[in-house]
Amino acid sequence: MTPIAPPDDEQGHPGQTAEQTAGQPLLPLAGQTPPIRADAARNRTRLLEAAARLVAERGPEQLTMEAVAAAASVGKGTVFRRFGDRGGLLMALLDHSERLYQESFLTGPPPLGPGAPPVRRLEEFGIATLRHLAAHRALLLAAEPEACRRFEPPPRRLALTHLTALLREAGTGGDAELLAHTLAGHLDVALLHHLTERRGMPLERLEAGWLDLVARITRT
Amino acid sequence: MTPIAPPDDEQGHPGQTAEQTAGQPLLPLAGQTPPIRADAARNRTRLLEAAARLVAERGPEQLTMEAVAAAASVGKGTVFRRFGDRGGLLMALLDHSERLYQESFLTGPPPLGPGAPPVRRLEEFGIATLRHLAAHRALLLAAEPEACRRFEPPPRRLALTHLTALLREAGTGGDAELLAHTLAGHLDVALLHHLTERRGMPLERLEAGWLDLVARITRT
DNA sequence: ACGCCAACCGGACCGTGGTCCATTTTCTTC
DNA sequence: GAAGAAAATGGACCACGGTCCGGTTGGCGT
Structure with a gap:
């Protein structure tokens, strides 16, 4: 621990x-x-x-x-x-660990910190974050x-299996289950509410974003 | 209402x-x-x-x-x-609306229901879901x-702006802010916990999934 | 050294989600 | 239609997060 x-x-x-x-x-x-x-x-x-x-x-x-x-x-x-x-x-x-973690990608050495190409930094940021979270x-x-409990309710599970099935059927490579979670993340009430109310995005923008996301993810 | x-x-x-x-x-x-x-x-x-x-x-x-x-x-x-x-x-x-919604994509007519090509169904599913959620x-x-409250805590906001900045810097097209949310969705404690504990995925799989996701999303 | 006042303190108080169990009601079987 | 078992009931009860406010205390100006 x-x-x-x-x-x-x-x-x-x-x-x-x-x-x-x-x-x-x-x-x-x-x-x-x-x-x-x-x-x-x-x-x-x-x-x-x-x-x-x-x-x-x-x-x-x-x-x-x-x-x-x-x-x-x-x-x-x-x-x-x-x-x-x-x-x-x-x-x-x-608070302490959080500060260290934040410094590591804000002002730390590359490739996590500034200096490396952005995509590389993205990759590193995700890994670092996952480990931080796990810790x-x-x-x-x-x-x-x-x-x-967010993942327990049957509707959510159904959407997830549906997405997974469609992804598999589409023959997109990669980890279908994981990608399904990514897609599902975009279809979340809390997110929708946050983006439309707090950030003032119209629903149309979310819909366009969804189409774009599907395109990027299913692109072989 | x-x-x-x-x-x-x-x-x-x-x-x-x-x-x-x-x-x-x-x-x-x-x-x-x-x-x-x-x-x-x-x-x-x-x-x-x-x-x-x-x-x-x-x-x-x-x-x-x-x-x-x-x-x-x-x-x-x-x-x-x-x-x-x-x-x-x-x-x-x-419950009632939920059933209608579920039937629409499980057994309804294409392109939402079975019969259409999977990617098309994915697109429709997202749109339908977003509207269902909004309603x-x-x-x-x-x-x-x-x-x-999930989006309020400063650490989350920081991660979000960081992701947005990197995406913009990477010159990836699309809606950077939205894509940042997608990426951030993958770096969520609750998700991590669900996948590792409930679904038995090792952390390595999540890390690999992240790299794949970044690749797909930044792919021009 | 003194006194003022904002910041701080403590713990009684409240609302709400959720549990428990002695009692009542329904269903089934004869 | 009577009786026994299973299911359902209801409201007292509990735990916990969060608020409130009368009283206290530490910092600062004089």
């Missing part, structure tokens, strides 16, 4: 209220951070230590906010004030507990 | 316990269905009617299990026994409330 992050209370840190509200906590974020008060900082590290201990003992999915608060001898409200929500706390736990899978999954 | 499904209590229906446990409720499922008891069937339709009314009045995301139970003059336990969980209830609400977005999203 991953040794979690050292509670490296890298001093200042975000602060203000929830650790990831509006400002990006895990991004380089050069922006000035309203300094945190001394007692708050102390509680923050106590909370992170307690959380890390509990995660190590009982696994991330068993972690409850109340338990963390209790283990750190701190009020529940404090936990929420500091980390916003359960996900925020879990993420804070792997912290437990924590990351615990941060969005519903995530696993 | 979608008129929901008529509470077409198509008699028998699943039954047993939770409506979607193990057996696929929305799939053709020719399997024999242990017949439901009369009182259970009556309560089922009352619950669906109540739920549909509440959804129409206050929107799907406001729907609480207790409210449905109360509105149907039924115990809360009954709701859960029948529909398993919140998601099950929401899904049952669009029932509210209900589908309400069924997995965390879904929207």
